[in-house]
Amino acid sequence: xxxxxxxxxxxxxxxxxxxxxxxxxxxxxxxxxxxxxxxxxxxxxxxxxxxxxxxxxxxxxxxxxxxxxxxxxxxxxxxxxxxxxxxxxxxxxxxxxxxxxxxxxxxxxxxxxxxxxxxxxxxxxxxxxxxxxxxxxxxxxxxxxxxxxxxxxxxxxxxxxxxxxxxxxxxxxxxx
Amino acid sequence: xxxxxxxxxxxxxxxxxxxxxxxxxxxxxxxxxxxxxxxxxxxxxxxxxxxxxxxxxxxxxxxxxxxxxxxxxxxxxxxxxxxxxxxxxxxxxxxxxxxxxxxxxxxxxxxxxxxxxxxxxxxxxxxxxxxxxxxxxxxxxxxxxxxxxxxxxxxxxxxxxxxxxxxxxxxxxxxxxxxxxxxxxxxxxxxxxxxxxxxxxxxxxxxxxx
Numbered sequence: 001x002x003x004x005x006x007x008x009x010x011x012x013x014x015x016x017x018x019x020x021x022x023x024x025x026x027x028x029x030x031x032x033x034x035x036x037x038x039x040x041x042x043x044x045x046x047x048x049x050x051x052x053x054x055x056x057x058x059x060x061x062x063x064x065x066x067x068x069x070x071x072x073x074x075x076x077x078x079x080x081x082x083x084x085x086x087x088x089x090x091x092x093x094x095x096x097x098x099x100x101x102x103x104x105x106x107x108x109x110x111x112x113x114x115x116x117x118x119x120x121x122x123x124x125x126x127x128x129x130x131x132x133x134x135x136x137x138x139x140x141x142x143x144x145x146x147x148x149x150x151x152x153x154x155x156x157x158x159x160x161x162x163x164x165x166x167x168x169x170x171x172x173x174x175x176x
Numbered sequence: 177x178x179x180x181x182x183x184x185x186x187x188x189x190x191x192x193x194x195x196x197x198x199x200x201x202x203x204x205x206x207x208x209x210x211x212x213x214x215x216x217x218x219x220x221x222x223x224x225x226x227x228x229x230x231x232x233x234x235x236x237x238x239x240x241x242x243x244x245x246x247x248x249x250x251x252x253x254x255x256x257x258x259x260x261x262x263x264x265x266x267x268x269x270x271x272x273x274x275x276x277x278x279x280x281x282x283x284x285x286x287x288x289x290x291x292x293x294x295x296x297x298x299x300x301x302x303x304x305x306x307x308x309x310x311x312x313x314x315x316x317x318x319x320x321x322x323x324x325x326x327x328x329x330x331x332x333x334x335x336x337x338x339x340x341x342x343x344x345x346x347x348x349x350x351x352x353x354x355x356x357x358x359x360x361x362x363x364x365x366x367x368x369x370x371x372x373x374x375x376x377x378x379x380x381x382x383x384x385x386x
Contacts, residue, residue, distance in 0.1 A: 016367045018261045022331045026356055027363045034360065045321045046308075050300055052327065055224050056293020059263045064294050068301035077298050085286055088262035092270040093282055095256065107375060112259055114348075114374020116339040118366055121352025123332045128357040130325045141322040148326035159327055160224060163320055170319015175312050 002071055003079055005036065010063050010083035017084075019119030021058040025126035028062050033129075038070045042134040052159045059084055140173055209277060213288045215242065216269050221292035223265070230265040230289075238272055245275055261367075265289055348373075 009031050017024040025048070032038050039047075044062075051061040060081060067080030136142060144166060151157040215237050223230040231254060239250050253275075257267035266286055273285030307313045341349060348370070355361040 012364065014262045016261055016364050017263075018259075018367055019335075020258065020264055022328055022335075024263075025328065030356065030360070030362055035362075042321070045324050046304075046317055048328070049317070049320045049324045050297075050304070052324070053224065054293060054296050054300070055221050056290065056297070057230075057263045057265050060266070060290050060293055061297045064297040065301045068298060069305075074298065077294070077301070081290060081294055084263065085266050085290065088260070088266050089270055089282060089286060091260055091262070092257070092267055093274055093279060095260070096271060096274045096282075106378070108259075110375045110378035111371035112374065114370040114372070114377065115367065117341055117345050117348040118352045118370035119349075120332060120336045120339060120341055121349030122356070122363055122366065123328065123335060124349060124353035125356035125363070127325060127329050127332060128353060130328065135321040135325060137318060141318075144319060145322035145326045148323040149329055152327060152330045153333065162323055162327065166319045166323030167316040168319070170316045171312065172319075173315070174318045175315030 003076065006067055006070060006076060006080050007083045009036065010067075010080045011087060013059065013063075014084040015087035017059065018115050019122055022126060023119045023122040024059050026122045026129065028059075028066075029126060029129045032062070032066055038066055040134070041130065041132045043069075045130060045135050049163055052163055144169060209281070209284060211242070212244075212273060212276060212281060213284055216273075216285045216288035217291055219269075220265075220289040231268070234265075234268055234272070245272060249275070 013024060013027045013031065017027050029041070029044060033041050033044050047062055047065050048058060050065075051058045054061065063080040063084045064077045067076035067078070068074065070076055136145070148162055148166060152159065152162055219230055219233045219237060223233055235247075235250055238244050239247050245253070253268060253271045257271055258264055260267055266289060269285040269289040270282040273281035273283070275281075277284070308317075336349065352366045352370070356363055356366060
């Protein structure tokens with residue numbers, strides 16, 4: 001039963017997850033954290049951090065991680081990871097087949113014109129959902145948040161470097 | 177008799193030649209599948225930070241080094257792959273794989289691109305739980321969590337720019353975010369509504385232009 005739920009959840013995310021990895025986060029949050037409560041929002045945030053520092057896209061990484069945590073075995077990982085890829089496989093092969101017709105498809109392009117602005121909202125929702133008391137434990141968290149944003153947005157600091165620095169700051173502030 | 181014998185021989189060598197060719201083609205085919213698998217596994221293993229980080233690597237290997245597809249084709253593939261649902265890197269891998277070796281190629285490249293990260297994350301999933309509660313690890317992650325939230329706030333602004341959000345359409349992302357955040361609406365409905373909305377809007381625009 002849990003395997004079926006896992007498959008269906010990640011199949012849906014693969015099928016409707018428009019707009020790239022960050023936009024996909026709100027899907028994963030609402031399905032995995034809020035609806036099924038397979039992991040906590042804190043743990044989810046940790047997965048995003050780990051995913052930024054390891055190879056592979058966040059959609060795949062979260063599927064692998066959550067598949068294992070929920071079932072406690074490798075099969076959960078395999079099922080969730082394949083489930084998020086199967087819609088892509090079907091869609092891409094179908095489109096490759098009708099490639100030239102698809103490029104000029106008016107209906108799809110019209111749908112896309114509505115989806116593009118909505119994608120921004122999906123990413124914003126992911127941010128709002130992540131602002132929890134567990135992720136922001138005190139005022140220092142907000143300072144880390146503010147400085148991090150400035151460093152990445154304006155100084156174009158690499159995400160991995162940011163996470164390493166933030167980890168060091170966390171150790172200095174909370175670990176000593 | 178002699179003639180027939182000669183013809184027979186000629187026929188045989190011809191056949192042998194043909195089977196040789198088929199064998200060679202088969203070998204090249206198998207080698208290419210193996211090559212495709214290795215290439216995408218390498219790309220999957222060395223791109224840290226998600227889909228967009230993978231694109232230049234795929235281009236370098238698949239377009240420039242291996243010359244499996246042309247540059248124009250690759251640009252087309254990326255344009256379509258990023259407008260489809262799902263993971264961009266996986267979509268691109270399937271596109272390229274299908275182009276080269278039909279459905280088996282698509283499946284092979286898909287699996288190759290996800291396998292390295294699959295094993296790495298699986299190991300982390302197995303061992304992270306044990307370290308999670310160490311005070312040092314817990315402290316480190318207390319610092320990392322707000323930084324990660326900031327990291328996701330950045331693409332809100334960069335994507336807003338690239339998808340041309342202005343005063344007239346800014347209500348779309350705002351409504352979408354608030355519906356998900358405050359009312360717990362599933363992003364599934366947001367995506368479906370936005371798609372249908374885009375189609376209706378285009379029809380209205382077309383009719384008013386007439």
